[in-house]
Amino acid sequence: MRNYKIAVIPGDGIGKEVVPVTMDVLNHAAECFQDAAFTFTEFPWGCDYYLEHGKMMDDDGIEQLEEFDAILLGAVGDPERVPDHISLWGLLIKIRRSMEQSLNIRPAKFFKGLASPLADPRDFDIMVVRENSEGEYSEAGGRIHRGQDELAIQNAVFTRKASERAIRYGYQLAGERKGKLTSATKSNGIVHSMPFWDEIFKEVSQEFPNVEATQQHIDALAAFMVSKPHEFDVIVASNLFGDILTDLGGAIMGSIGIAPAANLNTNGDHPSMFEPVHGSAPDIYGQGIANPLGQIWTAKMMLDHLGEFKMGESILDAIESTTAAGIKTQDIGGDSSTVEVAREVCDRIKFKE
Known part of the structure; x- marks a missing residue:
């Protein structure tokens, strides 16, 4: 035993x-x-x-x-x-x-008997892979000066090792499920870290030719999780984006009180x-x-x-x-x-x- x-x-x-x-x-x-x-x-x-x-x-x-x-x-x-x-x-x-x-995994699925706020939830079943060690939640930064000249800097730190680890896990998980992986990005507005993330997402895709890989800007992705959550399978995201999307996942289930997580x-x-x-x-x-x-x-x-x-x-x-x-x-x-x-x-x- x-x-x-x-x-x-x-x-x-x-x-x-x-x-x-x-x-x-x-x-x-x-x-x-x-x-x-x-x-x-x-x-x-x-x-x-x-x-x-x-x-x-x-x-x-x-x-x-x-x-x-x-x-x-x-x-x-x-x-x-x-x-x-x-x-x-x-x-x-x-x-x-x-x-x-280094990874935070959170599912969101439609439960029978649980009232989703969505009019037509259509049995969605999503798994979000969130990078859990750095990104927007890094400790790098600080504050200087006081008064009108006060300045706060919060540095987002993206390493190839951590980004690739999260993205590869997302591909592997998608391969075990429905074969669809979506990357959360914002490379049209965040000019350094997100293009870097996108490049790694594309590189790793070469190892998983059977996984349908797409990327969505985070604002559109949040909207689509509400309007058509059934179209998603696995979503891979940076620390901040993953945090927000998974709370949204709890909301469309009908309660964040039933949502689990794995670190x-x-x-x-x-x-x-x-x-x-x-x-x-x-x-x-x-x-x-x-x-x-x-x-x-x-x-x-x-x-x-x-x-x-x-x-x-x-x-x-x-x-x-x-x-x-x-x-x-x-x-x-x-x-x-x-x-x-x-x-x-x-x-x-x-x-x-």
Whole structure:
């Protein structure tokens, strides 16, 4: 039997509610399949930990996490008590950067029983590959002077290595899916980094002659994701563009609360981390109404990464079966609790040969 060691960081707010029920779902799925098991180790890191210890995680936290096969994260942030730049850079971004989690993968698909704001969503199923280590979110830049002469410079940093890594992963993923890859660009307005990105996209295309490759300017692409999302398969984008498009993906699904994400280390030197897109929502924490589906879908992505595809597929099927049956939390039009939704997902998991 395969036994996976999973580091669990519930974090802040509703992370403390949706992570425990997701662990229950994973354990139930393991019981159904009987060929894999999970050993969970929880870490109390987050804003509460910061207020007690003056830091978001242990000094040797990264070293501790290296011992695991994957990291399951809930949510980070409690801005009323800890500024976001401290909480995010002290935990989430620290883990991403220290563990070279250079790609962020986020799906968006039409779910039965979930009311998309689109009039005709037509069963869209999109996977966005977001470069996760540099680009527009680099730390290069600064501020000088004060008053009317004050100046702020934020430098976007695009390296061939990171851009090519994201783009090649996009081609590979498209080849495993419907064979269509779209690159998000803005080379008609951003005169250095985006033409560089476009050149690499074209170069890598030579390795994947069976993938239909196109590029779209980000403003048009955002519009097309609303007007005709069913035409897209895999989208590859820089850090900022990917961030925006994936939130848009959550919106057209009907709720960002169900959207998952994977932060992947592609060289196998460090564990990858899996987290839902939704925030910590401290305003509803403790009420038992948090939507657990984003965290559960995130666990499905973790299973795919570990090679447990059939178990992951069974969980995704159970999620969609649950929403189709109308068993949902109030944020997506239901009246079920966090625990009730998670239990229903468990009950609908079926063994797949």
